[in-house]
Amino acid sequence: MVAVWQLQDNSSVKLDAVLASCAAPDMTVKLEGGEFLMGSSAFYPEEAPEEKVSVLAFEIDNTEVTNREFKKFIDETNYITSAERSIELGFNENGSAVFDAATWSFVAGANWRNPDGPDTNIQGRDDDPVVQVSLEDAQAYAKWAGRRLPSEKEWEFAARGGLDGKAYTWGDEFKPEGKHLANTWQGHFPSMNTAEDGHMGRAPVGCFPANEFGLYDIIGNVWEWTEDPYYPDRRHAVEAGPDAKGFDPRQPDIEVGVIKGGSYLCAANFCARYRPAARHAQDTGLGTNHIGFRTAADIL
DSSP states (O other): OOOOEEEEOOOEEEESSOOOOOOOEEEEEEEEEEEEEESSSOOOGGGGOOOOEEEEEEEEEESSSSSHHEEEEHHHHOOGGGGGGTTTTSSSSSSSEEEEEEEEEEEESSSSSSSTTTTTTTOOOTTTTSOOOOOHHHHHHHHHHHHHOOOOHHEEEEEEETTTTTTTTSSSOOSSSGGGBBBOOOEEEEETOOTSOSSSSOOTTTTTTOOTTTTTSSSSSSSSEEEEEESSTTTHHHHTTTTTOOTTTTTSSOOOEEEEOOEEEEEEEEBOSSSSTEEEEEEEOOOOOEEEOOOOOEOO
């Protein structure tokens, strides 16, 4: 497998020519596709079965979409996100879900500009991943950019970086040689976060090493939307067809999509979904302060 980073001016650069640092270069990664081992039977039941599947060639962003990039989209289109029109969508107020003080709550005034509530903002955080975006918001951005969201299968192929059957994107040991390789929660969730990895919450993209395909923060930092509806058995999504709404028995009346990758709120004692095989059901109409996305495209 060969991964090439494509710059915005269509020039390319070898992976070893770019060093991982906060504020990673704005590139896409072209992947040849192929067969890989998807899923896991070692963790949560919805990750099974572990099976060989194949993907066609595609390209994917090397980082999560940032506040800077999302602002450009808003400025050019005047798009209004789901959180900014929650009343139209059936909520009592405009706002979104925020994790704070060890609990989740709906916070009036929370949106992509004020991700943790109306008293917060994104000033000086241009390189943070944008959050508080619904599936519709992420799809609108991708369409504006001439792209789309990755499928669950594409996302996992890219996240594995060619390392089939490994628990994490870098191997089977979570903290090799004592080094944190992703932005996660250290300590006992939700009562104590030691921030041993240097980040109490969201980190700018590119603060941790890229995987073997050159993707930053594919694990941890923020969850990422995929284009697929969620079913406890992921194989059902293909059978259900393109207009499927998804189904989660824990929230049976809500349209749900698949998010992947875990976030800075995932800890060893809770969630532990900072792995390529991990998947989670998310209300497609509701953003949170720990869900973002990256885009993909077909290679013709």
